[in-house]
Amino acid sequence: MTSTLTAPAPTTPLRTSIGKKAVMAVTGFVMIGFVVAHMLGNLKFFLGAAHFDEYAEFLRRVGEPLVGHSWLLWGLRGALLLSVILHMWAAWSLTRQSRLARPVRYAHTDRIQSTYASRTMRWGGVILLLFIVYHLLHMTVGTVHPDFHHGAVYENAIAGFQVPIVTIAYTVAMVALGLHLFHGFWSAFQSLGRNNKRLDTPLRTVSWILAVVLVVGFLSVPWAVMFGVRP
Amino acid sequence: MNLTLHVWRQPAADEPGSMQTYEAPDVSPDMSFLEMLDVVNERLIAKGEDPIAFDHDCREGICGTCGLVINGVAHGPERATTTCQLHMRKFKDGDEIWIEPWRVGAFPVLKDLVVDRNTLDAIIQAGGYISVNTGSAPEAHSVPVPKDAADDAFVSAACISCGACAAACPNASAMLFTAAKVTHLGLLPQGQPERAGRVRAMVSAMDDAGFGSCTNIGECSAVCPKEIPLETITRLNADLLASSRRR
Amino acid sequence: MSFTDLRWTEGERVLDAGAPGGPIEDAWDAHRFELKLVNPANRRKYTVIVVGTGLAGASAAASLGELGYNVKAFCYQDSPRRAHSIAAQGGINAAKNYRNDGDSIYRLFYDTVKGGDFRARERNVYRLAQLSVEIIDQCVAQGVPFAREYGGLLDTRSFGGAQVSRTFYARGQTGQQLLLGAYQALERQIAAGTVEMNERTEMLELIVVDGRARGIVTRDMVTGAIEVHMGDAVVLGTGGYGNVFFLSTNAKGCNTTAIWRAHRKGALFGNPCFTQIHPTCIPVSGEHQSKLTLMSESLRNDGRVWVPKKRGDDRSPDQIPEEDRDYYLERRYPSFGNLVPRDVASRAAKAVCDEGRGVGPGGLGVYLDFSAAIGRLGEDAIRERYGNLFDMYERITGENPYQVPMRIYPAVHYTMGGLWVDYDLQSTIPGLFVIGEANFSDHGANRLGASALMQGLADGYFVLPSTISSYLASAPKTNAMADHPAAVAAVADVRTRVDQLLGARGSRTVDSFHRELGRVMWDYCGMGRNEEGLRKALDRIPELREEYWRDVRVLGTNEELNQSLEKAGRVADFFELAELMCVDALHRTESCGGHFREESQTPEGEAQRDDERFSYVAAWEFAGVGAPPVLQKEPLTFDYVHPAQRSYQ
C-alpha cells in the first residue's frame, strides 16, 4: 500500500480566525459608511434649527410613499445593529483567542513597529460601544436627558452639549473613533486581502485623513454649542 | 565591557520560573550574543550552578533554532538578524539586558530559554507540501516558472521557522509564518492543484494549535530575521477567502 | 619506513563493494534489476529506523514512507527542518547540460573522480552523476524555488572552479530550500502516518542481534528517558564529524556519536583522515570563538587574494601599495588564479601565514580584496551579487567589506571519511545502511563544491530505497523485542556511560576539553600533516581522553534537559575518533586531496600521490579503546578515468 493523503478536512473559511477577521472588516465598512453620512448630516446643524430638525424628520420620511414612515430608517437601523453585533461577536471571539494564546506575559517588552492605534483597537472598541449606547439614550431615546423632546433634535443637541461633561464624553469617544479608524480602515483592506505594495501607503494616508475629517466634523457640533456658536 | 543580565530561569516545563540576575564581566565586543552566554555558562558551571539552557545549532542565522527575546524584542535590537548573528558590539558597557524565551502558549517552555515549537511542524503537516512521490516528477523544464513568481516565492520560502513572528506578535499569532509557507507554494505552478485545500487546512491547523489572531499590527515582519514582508499576510488572507470559491 | 607500526595492525580482509560489472553506463540499471522487491502489501510489516533527517535522512525517510514501509525517524534538533544541510549556501550540481556547454553525465563523473584525487569508487560516482539529473526534477516538482532566468527556465552557475556551468542554486540558501523540499515530503508522510518522527531524540547506541543491525538506543533530550527502538533495518544519515576540531563550519550539534557507536559495534570506518578545509571562512576573532562561518566560495570569482610581501607588515591594507602586495594565488597558479580548488587554496593561505605574512589578529588571515572588482563593475554590481554575504561579514566582524578588504582564513568544513559502505550503501554490519556525509562517500580524498547535497539526495531519494528493499526481502525476519539480551546490554552500556560522565564531578567543563582536543587536531591533523606531529597528537590525545573521563564536570542529572550532558557524550566519542583520524593520517604517507603529508609533495609544493601503495580505501576496524585499530583495505581500480597528477598551474 502506498500512502497518498486524503484531501485535507474542508473547513469553511469563515470559521477560521481569518474568516472572522473578514467579518469585522465588512461590518466595519458598513459602520464607516454610516458614520461618514451621519457626520455630514450633522453639519446641517450649522444651517440652523429648522434645517436640522427637518433633516432628522427627512431621515424618517425617506422612501415614502414607496415604503411606510420610518421603514427605511428602521431598515438602516437593522443593518447597523446587525453590523455592530457581528462586529462585536468577531471582536470578542478573536480577542479571546489571542488572550489565550499568551498565558505568560513578557517581563520586559518593547515595540519596534506597531502604532498606538493598532494596539488599542480593543479598548477603542469598548469605548465606542459604551458611547453608542449612551448616545442613543441621549439623542434618540432621550432617557438620559430631562428636557428631551422627540423630534426637537436641534434643541436636544443644544441642551445636551451645554453640559460640559457631555461634550467631554463625546470628545473622548470621537478621539477613540478616530484612532479606531486610523488603524481600522487600512487594516480592513489588509484583512480582506485587498492591500498590496502599491496600495499600502495611499491606504494609510486615506485612513489618516478619514480619521481626522470624522473627528473634526463630528466634534464641530458639540464644541460649537459649548462655546455658544449658533447659526 | 561589563553587563548585567536578567534571565528567565525555569527548571522544567511543569515547574514555575522567574527572572534571575547575573553579572557578565569583561565581555568582548567581537563576541556573538550566544558566545557571551557560553562564557556566562562556563562561569556558572565553575561555580557549580546549573548553566542557562538555550537553543542553537548552526549559529549562522539559517537553521532557525536560536531565538531569544532580548530587551523585549525577539532576536534583539539588530534588524534582520537572528540571535546567533547578533554581536555584542551592539551593546554598551554597563548595559542591563533582559533575556526571555518566546512567550507563546503554543510554544511551551521546556527549560529556561528553550521552547517547544512543534506546533509549527503541525501546520506544515496539515498541508504545507506538494504531493509528489519520489520518482514521479516530470522533467524540471517541463514547467517554466515566470521569474517574478519564482522570486516572490523565494522571498516567502526564506522563512527559517524560528517563531520570532509569533513571539513578537501582541496576539501571539503565527500568521507571518503560515503566510510565508502558504504563499511559497501558492505562488508556484506546481502548488496550484492543492492550493485551496492547503490554505484552509494550514490556517485551521494554525488556529487549532492555539496561536492568536492577527490584527495587522506588524511587529512580526519587523522582527523577522528574513524580512518576510507584511504583504505576505495579505496574500494569505486573499488566498483563504478565495478558497471557498475554489475546490 | 615499515608499513606496519605499533599504532595499528594490518588485517587481511579484502573488502568487496559488490559493484556490478559490465559497462559503467548500465551498471546501476542492471543492478536494480537484480535487487529483490518487497510486495507492497507486506511493506507495512517492515520497520525501518532512520537516524538523521538532513537531506539524506529526510529524503530517505520520506521515500520509504511513500513506499509504505513503517518508518521511525530521529533527529536531535527540535524539528527535522533544522538539520545542518540547511546551512549549505552555494548550490547543487547536476549534469543537465541545460547550458549546452559540453556538460554530460560522463563529465560530472570524470570531474568528481579527478577532483577526489582518485580515491573514490568509480561505479558509485558514475551512479551519482546519473542520478543528479533526477534530483533536480524531484526538487522542482516539490516546489524548491531555484533561481530562474527571465524565460522561466532554471539558471545555473559554475562553481568551485568547474569549467561547465552545472550548479543549480537558490540565492545563498540552496541547502535550506532543498531541505525544506525533503522536510515537507517527510511531514506529508508523518501526517499520512507512515513515518513516526522523534525530535530531540539522540541515538546513543546501536543494537546488533545475531550479527545484524536490529535497533538503536536513544535518549529523550527533554525527559532523559533512555529507550529502545527495534526494527528490521537501521539507516544512519547523521552527517559529518568536522566538529572533532571544535572550530568548524558545522553546526554546534554535529557529532560522530551515531556512526562511532556503530563503528564500535563492528562497522568499518573509511578514510577517517580525509577532511576538507574550506579556504574562505571568517577568521577567528578571539578565545571565545564558538564556531567558524563560511563565506561562499563564489566570492573568489571577483575577489583577489593577497598578503603583504614583507613579514609582519602591519600597515592597514589601504596603506600597502601594489608593489608591496603578494597576490600569491595568481602568482603560483597563473591559469586558475584565485579559483584553484579548495584544498590548494587553503594550503597556500596556510603557507603564507606560516611565513608570518598573515594579516589580522594572530596573523591568521589573508585579504580577499574586492576593490578591483568594485572599480571595474561598480559597488552596486557587487552588492547585487554578494550583498547578503557582505552584510553577514559586517555583522560578524564589524568591518565594511566595501571599504576594507575582507579577511579570510581556511576552516574545517566537510569530512569525506565516514562509515565504509558497499555499492548498496550497506556497512559491514548487515542491515546497517549509511547515507549522506556520514558514509565515506563518493568524494574520494576531496569533495568538489556543490556535490555533497547531490550525494545526500541521491542516496536518500533514489539509491537507498531500492537497495534496502532488497535487503529486507532477503534478510530473515526476526521478532527481536526490546527485552532481547542484546538490547538490554546496549541500554546498560548507555546508562553506565551517562553515569560515569555525571559521576566524574571533576573540575573542567566539557567545552574546555573539546577546545583543547580541537587545537591538537588542528595543529597536527589539519591542513598540513607530518609524521612527527601526528605521533605527538597520538601521544597527547589518549592522555587527554583519560583526563576527560577523570576530571570532566557535568552538572545536573540525566532525567532533565541537560545540554552539558549531551555535549559530554559527543565529546567522549570525538576523543576516540580523533585518535583513529591521526592513525589513518599517519599510515597514509602519501598526500592526496585534502590529506596533505608534508613529506610527500612535488617540487612545486603540491600534493604528491603514491598510487603504487595507496590506491585503496582504508577501512578501519575497531579493536578496543586505545588499542591499535585494524587496517582493512578496499583496493581501487580505475577502468575509465586514469589517475594523473592534478595540476592547476
Ligand SMILES: Cc1cc2nc3c(=O)[nH]c(=O)nc-3n(C[C@H](O)[C@H](O)[C@H](O)COP(=O)(O)OP(=O)(O)OC[C@H]3O[C@@H](n4cnc5c(N)ncnc54)[C@H](O)[C@@H]3O)c2cc1C
Ligand atoms: C556551511 C556549510 C555550507 C555548505 N555548502 C554546501 C554547498 O553549497 N553545496 C554542497 O553540495 N554541500 C555543501 N555543504 C555540505 C553539505 O551541506 C553537507 O555535507 C550535507 O548537507 C550533509 O547532509 P546529511 O543529510 O548527510 O547530514 P546533516 O544535514 O548534517 O544531517 C544530520 C542529521 O542527523 C541527525 N543526527 C546527528 N547525530 C545524531 C544522533 N546521534 N542522534 C540522532 N540524530 C542525529 C541530525 O539531527 C540531523 O538531522 C556545506 C556544509 C556546510 C557546513
Ligand code: HEM
Ligand atoms: C459629536 C458627534 C455626534 C453627534 C452630534 C451626533 C448627533 C446625533 C443626533 C442629533 C442623532 C439623532 C438623530 C435623530 O434622532 O433623528 C443621532 C443619532 C444617532 N447617532 Fe449620532 N451623533 C454623533 C456621533 C455619532 C457616532 C460617532 C456614532 C456611531 C459610532 C453615532 C451613531 C448614531 C446612531 C446609531 C444614531 C441613531 C440613528 C437612528 O437610528 O435614529 N453618532 N446622532
Ligand code: HEM
Ligand atoms: C461596537 C463597538 C466596537 C467594537 C467592540 C469594536 C472592536 C473592534 C476590534 C476588536 C477590532 C479588531 C482590531 C483589528 O482587527 O485591528 C475592530 C476592527 C475594526 N473596527 Fe471596530 N469596534 C467597534 C465599533 C466600530 C465602529 C463604530 C466602526 C466604524 C465606524 C468600526 C470599524 C472597524 C474597522 C474598519 C475595523 C478593522 C477591521 C479589520 O481590521 O479587519 N468598529 N473593531
Ligand code: SF4
Ligand atoms: S516568518 Fe520570519 S519570524 Fe516568522 S518564523 Fe519565518 S523567519 Fe521566523
Ligand code: F3S
Ligand atoms: S504582529 Fe501580529 S497582529 Fe498580525 S501583523 Fe504580525 S501577526
Ligand code: FES
Ligand atoms: S542557531 Fe541557527 S539560526 Fe541561530
